[in-house]
Amino acid sequence: MVIDATVTVRLKDGVLDPQGRTILRSLGQVGFPEVSHVRTGRTFDIRLNAKDRRDAEARLRAMSEKLLANPVIEAFEVTVHA
Amino acid sequence: MRFGVVTFPGSNCDYDAYAALRHVIGAPVEFLWHADTDLHDVDCVILPGGFSYGDYLRAGAIARFAPVMKSVIRFAESEGYVWGICNGFQMLLEAGLLPGAMLRNASLRFSCRWIHLRVESTRTAYTQRCRPQQILRIPVAHAEGNYYADDALLDDLESSGRVVFRYVDPKGTADDASNPNGSARSIAGIINAGGNVLGMMPHPERAVEKILGSADGLALFESLMSADGPDRRSESAVVGQSLDQARV
Numbered sequence: 001m002v003i004d005a006t007v008t009v010r011l012k013d014g015v016l017d018p019q020g021r022t023i024l025r026s027l028g029q030v031g032f033p034e035v036s037h038v039r040t041g042r043t044f045d046i047r048l049n050a051k052d053r054r055d056a057e058a059r060l061r062a063m064s065e066k067l068l069a070n071p072v073i074e075a076f077e078v079t080v081h082a
Numbered sequence: 083m084r085f086g087v088v089t090f091p092g093s094n095c096d097y098d099a100y101a102a103l104r105h106v107i108g109a110p111v112e113f114l115w116h117a118d119t120d121l122h123d124v125d126c127v128i129l130p131g132g133f134s135y136g137d138y139l140r141a142g143a144i145a146r147f148a149p150v151m152k153s154v155i156r157f158a159e160s161e162g163y164v165w166g167i168c169n170g171f172q173m174l175l176e177a178g179l180l181p182g183a184m185l186r187n188a189s190l191r192f193s194c195r196w197i198h199l200r201v202e203s204t205r206t207a208y209t210q211r212c213r214p215q216q217i218l219r220i221p222v223a224h225a226e227g228n229y230y231a232d233d234a235l236l237d238d239l240e241s242s243g244r245v246v247f248r249y250v251d252p253k254g255t256a257d258d259a260s261n262p263n264g265s266a267r268s269i270a271g272i273i274n275a276g277g278n279v280l281g282m283m284p285h286p287e288r289a290v291e292k293i294l295g296s297a298d299g300l301a302l303f304e305s306l307m308s309a310d311g312p313d314r315r316s317e318s319a320v321v322g323q324s325l326d327q328a329r330v
Contacts, residue, residue, distance in 0.1 A: 011185075015230060018186050018264070067147070070140055070176065072183035073230055 003048055003056040004081045009069045010041025044068055053080050083307050085111040086124035088154070090145050095131030095168065095287060102287040107303050116148040126163035126306060127154055129170025131223070131285060141184060141226045142172030151177060163207065163306065164279045168224055171271070171281030180274055180281045181239075182231035187224070188264025194223040196295065197262050199270055199284055200250040203243050206273050207309035208280045211301050217254055218247075218298040220284040222262050222270075227283040229265040229272075236266055247271035247282055 011017045017039050024038040050056035057080055064076040085103050089096045096113065103111040112122060116134075121127060135144035145151065151173070158164045158179050166174040174180045187193055198219055201212040212218075231239070239245050247270040251260040256268040263283070271282030286299030 016185060016188070016228075016264070018188050018190050018228070022190055067139070067143065070143070070183050072175075072181075073185065 001050060001052065003050050003053065005046050005048070005056060005060055006079045006081070007044040007046060007060060007064050007068055007076055008041055008079070009044070009064070009074050009076045010039055011073055012075045015073050056080055083109060083126060083309065084124045085109055085126050085128060086114040086122055087111060087128045087130055088114045088116060088150055089130075090116040090132065090134035090148060092134045092136055093130050093132035093169070095285065098285070099128050099130050099167070099287040102290040102299070102303060106290045106300070107307065109303070109307060114150060116145070116150050119149050119153045121150075121153050121157055121162075126165060127157060129154070129164065129166040129173050130287075131168030131170065134169055134173070137169075137226075140172075140176065142169060142174075142176040145169070145173045146176040155179065158274075158279050161276055161278050163309070165208065165306075166279075166281040167287065168222075168227075168283055168285060171283055172226065174279060174281045179279050180272055181235055182229055182272070184226045185228040185230050185264075186226055187228050187262070192223070192225040193227065193262045194221070195262065196221050197270075197284060198250050198252050198254075198260065199247045200254050200256070202245050202248055203273070205243060206246055206277055206280065206305075208273070208302050208305050209246060211305040211308065215254065216301070217250065217252065218286075218289075218301065219252075219296045220286055220289045220299055221295075222284045224263070224283055227263040227265065229263075229269045229283075231266060236269075239269075239272055240267070242275070244273050244275070245269055245271075246273050246280060247284070 019040045020038040027035045060078045069076040087096050087099045103109040201216045204212050248256050249261045249268045249270050250256045261268045273280045286302045289296040289299035
């Protein structure tokens, strides 16, 4: 079956995110002083062939560990869409 | 000592490394190709600077899977010299041949300038011709050179003498002002436990003649030129191995 999924990769907690820090500062400057925390990341919209959802999830996790994320600094989340 | 410089799509310091070796040092050197798995029996593979595969995803993340890298990893594991400079250092981290990772520069800017390096270890094949704590003036040019490792790993690197270069000011002091990218503990270059794989962000190949602004990079090339081959290296100083075994 064809499955659509989204993988989100972001820096692990505790790893400095220079972009997030700069965006936080900028948000304060352009009228959003209520923002106290920004972390950046990236998303991958992925379409793949898989036996079922579980199979798709396993493959997506494997590809995240191998390529999409660097496990030294990044964490990822896999969401399989209905 | 025969050198091979790998050209990846987007490498742009391969000719600098080639020219430094061939025309300044006078060493035997040839180009290796990213899609080729043959390392042509060289003694040292240089992974050069540049923007391999456009730096897409993460710097070095795609290059790490190039066909040549399978051979490079095997070569490194059999004690061949592998020298990653700038983008090459990023590849070594992505490939797991060296521990840690690179973050965006703390400034978020591409940092292209002359910096000073302090040689933290002269017990490596790459620095044996340097004086202890020697200050080298060498350029950096990168956007992702902010070295990251957790505290336990940093402590291990330090205590095992594997931090080879640190960013310092001209007098040799490491502080925030002399750190061009926010690297943990001002680390500019590290070596693996076997002492054969070196990664560094600064560009020694761009500092090999006075007319370029500095010839301080020569010391590293000359060190390697006088290094022993793998068969004669077994008795040289090799530091603890637990870390790399855990990571690789």
